[in-house]
Amino acid sequence: MKNLIEFTNVVKKFDDKVVLNDISLWVKEGKTLAIVGFSGSGKSTVLKIISGLLKQDSGNIFLGDDNIGMVFQYSALFDSLNIFDNIAFALKERKDFKNKYSTKELKEIVKEKLKTVGLEEIEDKYPSELSGGMKKRVSFARTIVTNPKIILYDEPTAGLDPVSSTVIEDYIVCLKEETKAASIVVTHQMSTIQRTADDVIMLYEGKIVWKGKPKEMLTTDNPYAYQFVNAKREGPMLTTAGK
Numbered sequence: 001m002k003n004l005i006e007f008t009n010v011v012k013k014f015d016d017k018v019v020l021n022d023i024s025l026w027v028k029e030g031k032t033l034a035i036v037g038f039s040g041s042g043k044s045t046v047l048k049i050i051s052g053l054l055k056q057d058s059g060n061i062f063l064g065d066d067n068i069g070m071v072f073q074y075s076a077l078f079d080s081l082n083i084f085d086n087i088a089f090a091l092k093e094r095k096d097f098k099n100k101y102s103t104k105e106l107k108e109i110v111k112e113k114l115k116t117v118g119l120e121e122i123e124d125k126y127p128s129e130l131s132g133g134m135k136k137r138v139s140f141a142r143t144i145v146t147n148p149k150i151i152l153y154d155e156p157t158a159g160l161d162p163v164s165s166t167v168i169e170d171y172i173v174c175l176k177e178e179t180k181a182a183s184i185v186v187t188h189q190m191s192t193i194q195r196t197a198d199d200v201i202m203l204y205e206g207k208i209v210w211k212g213k214p215k216e217m218l219t220t221d222n223p224y225a226y227q228f229v230n231a232k233r234e235g236p237m238l239t240t241a242g243k
């Protein structure tokens with residue numbers, strides 16, 4: 001299996017603040033890497049660099065495919081567009097897909113992608129008519145509509161109840177198996193780490209302070225991972241909420 005995502009000694013600064021400090025990581029096709037860490041530790045910055053929204057200051061980035069899908073924090077659906085138009089958006093607007101499909105084909109693709117995330121016949125509804133969990137699933141459908149080989153999830157289960165979280169976690173695993181994409185899941189949630197990830201890295205102040213398998217995270221005596229897993233105020237990490 002080949003690497004679809006590779007960071008080598010990546011550094012990213014905002015003004016004088018070093019947000020990613022010499023980060024190396026890789027994700028192979030069909031694998032999921034969870035990135036965990038407190039608020040402000042640089043997790044979203046990693047995703048933004050991969051998706052081309054930001055550029056690193058130094059270090060190398062290799063991407064084995066340029067078809068990248070991102071599931072944004074808070075679903076980020078367009079409120080004024082119905083579900084069909086939200087999902088078909090990339091196919092209508094991205095220049096590599098524009099005019100490739102007829103309206104009939106678009107309808108079929110949208111229907112199929114909605115089915116993949118367990119939804120049917122909601123094409124005419126608007127985001128405000130859906131629950132948080134359904135919106136998340138619609139945002140998944142929107143992301144996979146272009147069949148990306150790299151899928152990035154920014155806190156996909158944040159704000160969801162435990163059962164809705166499980167549904168989303170199952171879809172992340174399902175999509176991985178179906179598409180063989182390389183995925184990165186940024187999350188704070190232990191259930192999401194345990195259910196979806198093959199490997200985990202933990203960031204603190206721009207550095208990787210722990211990496212291992214999801215199960216190892218539960219038993220390691222690494223002080224950073226221990227503090228995170230057990231939600232301890234005492235430990236090497238300070239949150240932005242203070243100690």
Ligand SMILES: Nc1ncnc2c1ncn2[C@@H]1O[C@H](COP(=O)(O)OP(=O)(O)OP(=O)(O)O)[C@@H](O)[C@H]1O
Nearest residue numbers: 014015019037038039040041042043044045046186
């Ligand atoms: N465009 C920007 N300009 C300046 N500083 C930024 C910018 N984007 C992020 N930062 C800073 O970089 C740091 C890391 O941000 P990032 O969004 O990657 O954190 P995060 O780990 O995703 O946090 P959270 O869990 O709150 O989403 C933060 O201190 C943030 O304030």
Ligand SMILES: [Mg+2]
Nearest residue numbers: 043044045154
């Ligand atoms: Mg973030």
